[in-house]
Amino acid sequence: MMARANPVLLNDILKLGAFDVTACFSCGVCTATCPLVEEGGEFPRRLIRYAMLGLEDKLLGAPELWACYYCGECTRSCPRQADPGGFMMAARRFAITKYSIGKIGKVFYDKIYGSIALAILSLIMALGIWWLHNPIPGGNVDLFKFLDEGYIHEGGLVLGVYVGIVALANVIIMLRYLFKSSNIPKASIGDWIKGFIDTLFAEVLWQGRYNKCDSKGRFISHMGIFWGFVLLMIATTIDYVTGARQLSAMVLGAIGGVLITVGGGYFIWIRLAKRDEYSTYSDFVDWMFIWLVFLAGITGFLIDLFTYYNLQLTTYTTFAIHLIVVFDLIVTAPFTKFAHAGYRPLAVWIYKVARKPQAETTTAV
Numbered sequence: 001m002m003a004r005a006n007p008v009l010l011n012d013i014l015k016l017g018a019f020d021v022t023a024c025f026s027c028g029v030c031t032a033t034c035p036l037v038e039e040g041g042e043f044p045r046r047l048i049r050y051a052m053l054g055l056e057d058k059l060l061g062a063p064e065l066w067a068c069y070y071c072g073e074c075t076r077s078c079p080r081q082a083d084p085g086g087f088m089m090a091a092r093r094f095a096i097t098k099y100s101i102g103k104i105g106k107v108f109y110d111k112i113y114g115s116i117a118l119a120i121l122s123l124i125m126a127l128g129i130w131w132l133h134n135p136i137p138g139g140n141v142d143l144f145k146f147l148d149e150g151y152i153h154e155g156g157l158v159l160g161v162y163v164g165i166v167a168l169a170n171v172i173i174m175l176r177y178l179f180k181s182s183n184i185p186k187a188s189i190g191d192w193i194k195g196f197i198d199t200l201f202a203e204v205l206w207q208g209r210y211n212k213c214d215s216k217g218r219f220i221s222h223m224g225i226f227w228g229f230v231l232l233m234i235a236t237t238i239d240y241v242t243g244a245r246q247l248s249a250m251v252l253g254a255i256g257g258v259l260i261t262v263g264g265g266y267f268i269w270i271r272l273a274k275r276d277e278y279s280t281y282s283d284f285v286d287w288m289f290i291w292l293v294f295l296a297g298i299t300g301f302l303i304d305l306f307t308y309y310n311l312q313l314t315t316y317t318t319f320a321i322h323l324i325v326v327f328d329l330i331v332t333a334p335f336t337k338f339a340h341a342g343y344r345p346l347a348v349w350i351y352k353v354a355r356k357p358q359a360e361t362t363t364a365v
């Protein structure tokens, strides 16, 4: 069936990034120089063609969209200065808005609506803490005396269920695009399992494709943020299971906080300094996400530091700020760069399996 063309597709993507692919004459140099293109893949050239022809479903159903880590090699080598790397990044932003249930994601890609939404979310959480907190207890700092652990655990569970449901709904929308574009390969169960294991270890835990990009600073910082969140999740789980603040959880939480703070700080710095292609253009949602990550990390770390020195008011205030930031981060997660954590491994898994010869029969554009 012929894919329906969207005549304003390129304009819609352009609103989410600065690039000029109209200059592209489809030479394919970008594909040839991309360190992440593997056998059977043809990005970014083919995806640029989709966008120029208005083939929205094809673009949104292309797993290659997520196989790119924006290392910028293609942008540097493009003879027409069409900034294919910038296009790929903007196309991913566009995809996130399209995959998001009820198109909610669009809110966070608009500076004004995004700021209002963030302010409302923060206010809701601040009022909730104000309403539920206990008078500041005497003696040693005890976060669970300031705010009953039941509220934190139940609130965390509700947020976890919310993220799970919304993320699943978004992934289903993404998969529908992939199915519509016939990009779900017909492969044996063995190939799927092999692809899954490969993706889990090489892509998720080690992020080997990211490591192929030139920028080691970005790779290390990205790893730091990823593992920082993993450590924080482990620390939270220990606290949840034992029902009290454990020394092991505090240590893991502090390490996780440092990793996230340093990693987030690095990304803020390169975006402010506009050091390379990757950091030249930042959307509102990029800033929102990276600042929330940084603040979540630094407040998490400071809580443990202030607790250690038994600074009562300072600790409880930092704790309240930390909860507001984490709430904002989690509620917006399915619609921000955080969503890459779900879409990318899934798409790369499919991309790896699809690199089999039978997938190379897709329509050439």
Ligand code: SF4
Binding pocket: 023, 024, 025, 026, 027, 028, 029, 030, 031, 045, 048, 077, 078, 079, 080, 081, 082, 083, 084
């Ligand atoms: S983006 Fe540049 S390098 Fe890539 S196909 Fe177009 S003109 Fe060639």
Ligand code: SF4
Binding pocket: 033, 034, 035, 036, 037, 043, 044, 067, 068, 069, 070, 071, 072, 073, 074, 075, 084, 085, 088
């Ligand atoms: S930005 Fe890097 S990973 Fe992405 S398409 Fe260009 S060269 Fe490949």
